[in-house]
Amino acid sequence: MNLIHVVGARPNFVKMGPLYQELIGRDEVSQTILHTGQHFDPEMYQIFFDQFSLPRPDIELGITGASVNEQLSKMLSAIDNILSSLPPSVIVVYGDVTSTIAAALAAIRYSHKIVHVEAGLRSFDQTMPEEINRILVDRIAHRLYVTEQSGLDHLLNEGVEKDKVVFVGNIMIDSLYRYIEKTKPPYEVEAALADGREYAVLTLHRPANVDSPSRLKNIFDGIAQIASQYPVVLPLHPRTRERCQEYGLDLASIEGLILREPIGYIDMLSLVRGAKVVLTDSGGLQEETAAIGVPCVTIRDNTERPSTIECGSNRLVAPTSEGIIFGVKEALIPNPDMHVPPLWDGRTAKRIAEDLLEFYASRESICA
Structure with missing residues (x-):
């Protein structure tokens, strides 16, 4: 499985880190990191690669600044050029930023499979660019990993096929539990x-x-x-x-x-x-x-x-x-009923990795 992680903004790195680490050492998986450059300030991204012990991105597009639409246009064109020359791959996108929608739109033209980590979240406020990104990516993704029950409910209510959606928990919490001892x-x-x-x-x-x-x-x-x-x-x-x-x-x-x-x-x-x-x-x-x-x-x-x-x-x-x-x-009023949401247990990356391998193996067309 040729797997390409597409990241660009600070939260993407926190979500990608656990999955990348979980897949290291699996002979059946080849991983590539594509960084669009959406967050170009070293304080906004390089420190994450350092702290998560991740390698430098294999591909850095350096697309920074400008308006959202100009960024999207440049990213879409650049990612399209890259994906057009690659064999069928699994494209993993995270969250709801401009880099996420750009990669999904570029990948849909080819035989790549799109995987959306953190699918199904909805604010119901379409003045937010992130909300539009979420909706569009969820409509075209082939595998959707949701963090909480509301995400699952939204996708099914929107008519997404049930067998595309998997409730895996919150991968950001994997990072939190892994590094909290270093605080x-x-x-x-x-x-x-x-x-x-x-x-x-x-x-x-x-x-x-x-x-x-x-x-x-x-x-x-x-x-x-x-x-x-x-x-x-x-x-x-x-x-x-x-x-x-x-x-x-x-x-x-x-x-x-x-x-x-x-x-x-x-x-x-x-x-x-x-x-x-x-x-x-x-x-x-x-x-x-x-x-x-x-x-x-x-x-x-x-x-x-x-x-x-x-x-x-x-x-x-x-x-x-x-x-x-x-x-x-x-x-500040103490709340004795405070609790952690279901499956926010630090094992989300493992669940995603196992499902991804199963998903890949079950779809022979992805290797055609």
């Missing part, structure tokens, strides 16, 4: 935190939040009030930094807000593990906090990960100062 006390990661001091962690990057001056200001008005009670550590996403500069928002003036450059996976996990509460618009952090039992406040109008709410770790709040303040207050 350090948060005060070693963040010098401004005294040993044992309570603090919050914030991440913010989604266009719906950061591309609106009024919404972004409103969010940081709420964060300022939280920061007056607990230090708030903010590893600043490049997009958010640019928008704050463009809108004249001086984050450095917010007392208690600790600004940092993007940090590596293990350092971030160290901060999250020790936090009193996490505030985010990231899908991955909603999942990671659910797995380790840290209260999470999701600053969005919707979430495609309802299992994190159902398990009691996550609260969805409006992106307003009032919503944030209320959400943190609610999140």
Whole structure:
């Protein structure tokens, strides 16, 4: 089986790592890593290859910057050129980013089989580019691996054939369980935190939040009030930094807000593990906090990960100062019923690998 992992954005690497490692040493599998370049900042991707002990990508397209549509066009053309000259392969795509849809659209023209890891998630908000990507990839993929019950339900309700869909659990949690023992006390990661001091962690990057001056200001008005009670550590996403500069928002003036450059996976996990509460618009952090039992406040109008709410770790709040303040207050109330969602057990990569080999063996046409 010639298997090609297509990655491009930071969350893709966390999802790919466990599956790549699980398939190493299997004589029947040849693995190739294709990196589109969607996240080109070394802090946004190279550190993941280092920390996950992954080899350099076999193919690096270096497609960076530009608008989403321009990125998609360039990726589609470049990936198409690569796949057109390869024998029938299994193309594994992860999540919902531009690189994911580009690879799937390129592969569908040929005899390659498309595998979607993290299929079926839905926010039902089609103003989000990620939502469109999810829907389109799920419609054309040949094998769909879902992380939670809602994903399975959505796909079956949309008419996807039942035998294409497999509920395997959350592969991001494989990475978390594998590396959590390497985490350090948060005060070693963040010098401004005294040993044992309570603090919050914030991440913010989604266009719906950061591309609106009024919404972004409103969010940081709420964060300022939280920061007056607990230090708030903010590893600043490049997009958010640019928008704050463009809108004249001086984050450095917010007392208690600790600004940092993007940090590596293990350092971030160290901060999250020790936090009193996490505030985010990231899908991955909603999942990671659910797995380790840290209260999470999701600053969005919707979430495609309802299992994190159902398990009691996550609260969805409006992106307003009032919503944030209320959400943190609610999140800090102890919840004895908090639990980890089903199959988020660190063995998802093994389940995917075994099913992939079975899937490949059962479809002789893939080798034709």
